[in-house]
Amino acid sequence: MPPKVNVVSLVSIGRHPQSGRSRRAEQDGRAVELGLKLSKKSLTVVHAGDAQEPVLRQYAGMGLDSLTVLPQPADGDALPILVDFLKSSKAQVVLTGVRAESGESSGMLPYLLAEQLGWPLVPRVAEILTIKQGAAEVLLALPRGQRRSVIVSLPFIATVDNAAAEARQTAFGPGLRADFKVLDVNSVKDEAMATWQISAAKPRPKRLKVVKAKTAADRMKAATAKPVGGGGKVMKNETAAEKAQAIFDLLLEEKVVR
Amino acid sequence: MSEFPSTEATSSGLLRRDPRTEWIARNRLHPLHSSVVSAGQGEVRGPTGLLRKNPHVIGFIGPNGIKRIDRANLSAAGLNSKKRAGEAKEVQLPLHVVDNPDGYIMVVADMxxxxxxxxxxxxxxxxxxxxxxxxxxxKGNIAVVLVCFGESKETQFDLAGVDRLLHITGQEFEGFAPEARLSALMQIEAQYKPENWLFPDSIHGGTDLACRLASRLGERPATQAWQVTATSTVSRGASGSCDISRETPRILMLMEECANAIEDTRHQVLDLEFDVNSVDTGDNYRLIDQGQIEVDSNAVPLAEAEFILSAGNGIHNWDQFHAVAAALRATEGASRVAVDDGFMPRSRQVGASGTWVTARVYLAVGISGAIQHMQGIGQCDKVVAINTDAGCDMVKRADLAVIEDSEAVLEALMKLAQEHYSSKEQEKSDAA
Structure with a gap:
């Protein structure tokens, strides 16, 4: 792979699902990992937020010499400063996680960046196979472990799925020694967010299975009877080949055999 | 004695009495008495038009001579079965009609x-x-519009609550085509100006399309919304650790079980006017779909495999079974017996003490269907059974059941799969 590709990975502060402590975000770590695979040492890792955050050292400990920080307050809007940064950075591939683990975690940032920069967006990437002649071949992670191959023209933005290669271990010492480039940017406040009310997540009510039986006998039946799938087709007297053909037709119709 | 079928209407419409059946009905000692009495179970009206019930014909004499009343109708072959079936057919849910809607709510389905x-x-x-x-x-009456792309096999749109249907078909919308779908949605937006756009917040493409539409329209959507009213929305934020409540935006991405599905109304399912050819499908699409690529089906976790070929006690030729699974590109599963006997690893076991699978198609070979196994496949859409026992539970559950020895059917299936994939290869090499 030619080392000329400019790759930018955007990282955010993660949140441990059990303890709630801040950590290296799962998908952002994978975005850095994928970026390191594509462009080795020339990868640019960008964080919009607090430059003093100790978690950034965990990203830097993945083998980065430097990390770019666009400082802004917690209630700031990351979008305009990232657009300005990417416009001036000659980036060809921008990698982000699918959803942040803190803040609104709407997953809209890559889409808004793509819209404002006029670049294509590839959702849920598992791997970037090749980049040549201004186009990249990308593997998308589909549900149920499937993969789809897509060709996209450079420059593009990709969100990195959990199916991508796991982020490497971070090294504490090199992380501390990494150099932080803190740029001077104007922060924009997120006005809409100020009107929201944010509270701790309430547990969602479980959906109850309501038996809509009119008589006691029907209720008894619903509670005790084995579910019987009605209307199934049973083939008894045909030849084995015909039976196999019927099964194969069903598989084709359901598109599990492609 | 008009409750007995002693009267029948002739072609001329005249009622004719049958004195013999009337006599048999009166004579409880007559050998044909019970059959005559049970034949007249229809609705009986007295001379004033009142509905009359004959309390003497309810129930039957059980084997030990005690009168039994079968209220649960378990022996459905008995007296009332015909009447019940007739009633069930007549139940029709009320039709929800929306004429000349003032606005639309668009629901873009994953399908x-x-x-x-x-x-x-x-x-x-x-x-x-x-x-x-x-x-x-x-605020006027609003119609719920279902927007769906590509091929549709759904037959019950009316019971799901679809007032209007926008079914967008065409080669360019098939497969992975977010850009084409987005331009179709933009066209719908311009044409109908819907009140709300509702999307499933799912990994099947709903979230992706919704984010694209929201960023194109410049609107701020609510993602992972789970409590929505016309004025306020509660959605999850910060990876599900907090609730954000705000005014309901126009574009919503909704979590599962955000509301109850429609159950007791029918809907019109009228096609909405939409010209597919006018969608701006340009050459400017920058994502080119190369199609799905083959993955090692046995590397896919059993719980999320799409197509499972599962083996039970009825399999004798295990080499053939593995070969068929490879030929069909199916993930292998097994029943507990096959695992206990050492033919398959424990990690492949399907059922209560193994994995609960969610396959779209589950092909059970030689599995009779213990209840623990049936629990494990409860979420499967289509179940196909190959079994020698026509009365087993798996055959009852299956959408397609084949009564035959597994070896013969698997051999024929193997042949079909090999032919299918080799012809595919041939096409590919011809095209290239």
Whole structure:
């Protein structure tokens, strides 16, 4: 792979699902990992937020010499400063996680960046196979472990799925020694967010299975009877080949055999 | 004695009495008495038109001579079965009619495998909740529109709550085509100006399309919304650790079980006017779909495999079974017996003490269907059974059951699969 590709990975502060402590975000770590695979040492890792955050050292400990920080307050809007940064950075591939683990975690940032920069967006990437002649071949992670191959023209933005290669271990010492480039940017406040009310997540009510039986006998039946799938087709007297053909037709119709 | 079939209407419409059946009906000692009495179970009206019930014909004499009343109708072959079936047919849910709607709520469905998912149905239910709220606030009547792309195998749109249907078909919308779909949605937006756009917040493409539409329209959507009314929305934020409540935006991405699906109304399912050819499908699409690529089906976790070929005690030729699974590109599963006997690893076991699978198609070979196994496949859409026992539970559950020795059917299946894939290869090499 030619080392000329400019790759930018955007990282955010993660949140441990059990303890709630801040950590290296799962998908952002994978975005850095994928970026390191594509462009080795020339990868640019960008964080919009607090430059003093100790978690950034965990990203830097993945083998980065430097990390770019666009400082802004917690209630700031990351979008305009990232657009300005990417416009001036000659980036060809921008990698982000699918959803942040803190803040609104709407997953809209890559889409808004793509819209404002006029670049294509590839959702849920598992791997970037090749980049040549201004186009990249990308593997998308589909549900149920499937993969789809897509060709996209450079420059593009990709969100990195959990199916991508796991982020490497971070090294504490090199992380501390990494150099932080803190740029001077104007922060924009997120006005809409100020009107929201944010509270701790309430547990969602479980959906109850309501038996809509009119008589006691029907209720008894619903509670005790084995579910019987009605209307199934049973083939008894045909030849084995015909039976196999019927099964194969069903598989084709359901598109599990492609 | 008009409750007995002693009267019948002739072709001329005259009622003719049959004195012999009347006599048999009166004579309880007559050998044909019970059959004559049970034949006249229809509705009986007295001379004044009142509905009459004959308490003497209810129930039957059990084997030990005690009168039994079968209220649960378990022996359905008995007296009332015909009448019950007739009633069930007549039950028709009330039709929800929307004429000349003042506005629309668009629901863009995932339609996995061409059918509405339960997630889609919940969102249709939520759309109707919003419609009801709008109606209560005198904001006019609003129709719920289902927007779906590609092939559809769904037959019950009316019961799911679809007032209007926008079915967009065409080669360019098939497969992975977010850009083409987005331009179709933009066209719909321009044409109908819907009140709300509702999307499933799912990994099947709903979230992706919704984010694209929201960023194109420059609107701020609510993602992972789970409590939605016409005025306020509660959605999850910070990876599900907090609730954000805000005003309901126009574009919503909804979590599963956000509302109850429609259950007791029918809907019109009228096609909405939409010209597919006018969608701006340009050459400017920058994502080119190369199609799905083959993955090692046995590397896919059993719990999320799409197509499982599962083996039980009825398999004798295990080499053949593995070969067929490879030929069909199916993930292998097994029943407990096959695992206990050492033919398959424990990690492949399907059922209560193994894995609960969610396959779209589950092909059970030689599995009779213990209840623990049936629990494990409860979420599968289509079940196909190959078994020698026509009376087993798996055959009852199956959508397609084949009564035959597994070896012969598997051999024929193997041949079909090999022919299919080799012809595919041939086409590919011809095209290249």
């Amino acid at each position: 996995i495998g061409g059918r509405l998912t339960s997630h889609d149905k919940d969102i249709l239910g939520l759309a109707h909740q919003l419609v009801a709220e709008n109606k209560a606030a005198d």
